[in-house]
Amino acid sequence: MSIVILTGAGISAESGLGTFRDKDGLWTRYDLEEVATPEGFARNPQLVVDFYNARRANCLAARPNAAHEALARLEAARPGEVVIVTQNVDDLHQRAGSQSVIQMHGALRSALCAACGHRWPAPDVMSLATACPSCGAARARPDVVWFGEIPYHMDEIADRVAACEIFVAIGTSGQVYPAAGLAAEARRAGAHCVELNLEASEISRVFHERRFGPASQVVPAWVE
Numbered sequence: 344m345s346i347v348i349l350t351g352a353g354i355s356a357e358s359g360l361g362t363f364r365d366k367d368g369l370w371t372r373y374d375l376e377e378v379a380t381p382e383g384f385a386r387n388p389q390l391v392v393d394f395y396n397a398r399r400a401n402c403l404a405a406r407p408n409a410a411h412e413a414l415a416r417l418e419a420a421r422p423g424e425v426v427i428v429t430q431n432v433d434d435l436h437q438r439a440g441s442q443s444v445i446q447m448h449g450a451l452r453s454a455l456c457a458a459c460g461h462r463w464p465a466p467d468v469m470s471l472a473t474a475c476p477s478c479g480a481a482r483a484r485p486d487v488v489w490f491g492e493i494p495y496h497m498d499e500i501a502d503r504v505a506a507c508e509i510f511v512a513i514g515t516s517g518q519v520y521p522a523a524g525l526a527a528e529a530r531r532a533g534a535h536c537v538e539l540n541l542e543a544s545e546i547s548r549v550f551h552e553r554r555f556g557p558a559s560q561v562v563p564a565w566v567e
């Protein structure tokens with residue numbers, strides 16, 4: 344039985360990490376074009392570095408919740424059958440004990456050299472002077488996928504989605520592509536599709552089954 348679990352910001356909401364589009368979401372406080380696009384970084388790199396330093400500090404202070412822990416238990420109970428494909432740049436899945444995690448939009452705790460492409464563990468506080476340990480260039484950027492950039496690991500994700508028997512989406516509004524298109528791809532491939540979310544999302548019609556409520560409650564209940 345192969346299970347693909349797509350997660351979004353909603354699974355980390357109860358760990359204190361704000362979502363993007365909810366009433367007090369990040370995109371109500373920051374301009375997405377300024378802080379999450381390559382153009383924004385070119386225009387004002389300090390603003391972007393500060394934005395991700397603040398999110399990294401929140402992430403470091405946060406702890407996995409019952410939803411993250413339930414998914415780690417599911418993977419342990421079904422070795423090799425479960426993969427988490429997350430849009431989240433936090434590391435709460437890994438800290439909960441999940442091994443098979445694909446971060447399709449990157450990771451807050453990783454730095455990327457815009458000059459040579461080298462990746463290394465991000466310092467807790469990145470600065471524009473942070474030098475690449477490989478080429479020495481001071482062209483470090485957060486290792487996250489910005490709007491207009493191609494998400495990471497798309498080939499592996501497409502293979503896993505095409506082969507899965509169960510596809511579950513947790514805590515995502517289904518508004519950002521290509522992530523939001525994965526459920527329909529899984530359904531086309533014959534998977535049983537389940538949505539676990541606080542409320543209906545943009546892609547709810549795609550699912551065979553929907554359970555609404557806080558992730559910390561509906562995810563453990565679905566796993567048990």
Ligand SMILES: CC(C)NC(=O)[C@H](Cc1c[nH]c2ccccc12)NC(=O)[C@H](CCCC/N=C(/NCCC(=O)O)S[C@H]1O[C@H](COP(=O)(O)OP(=O)(O)OC[C@H]2O[C@@H](n3cnc4c(N)ncnc43)[C@H](O)[C@@H]2O)[C@@H](O)[C@H]1O)NC(=O)OCc1ccccc1
Binds near residue numbers: 350492541543544556
């Ligand atoms: C805004 C949107 C319309 N724009 C896009 O989708 C764009 C453009 C686009 C491409 N294709 C399209 C097709 C149609 C329209 C537009 C496009 N996409 C791109 O630019 C992508 C790149 C997108 C990635 C951008 N980077 C992020 N993050 C990293 C940085 C960072 O984090 O700062 S996106 C970022 O926002 C997205 C937020 O969505 P969610 O996680 O769902 O969060 P949201 O707040 O929206 O919703 C939270 C949900 O949780 C629920 N909830 C809340 N609390 C709880 C709770 N307690 N329990 C349970 N659920 C809860 C809520 O009810 C809600 O439903 C996540 O993906 C997150 O990673 N790149 C690309 O397309 O490249 C080309 C390409 C692609 C493929 C192959 C070849 C070429």
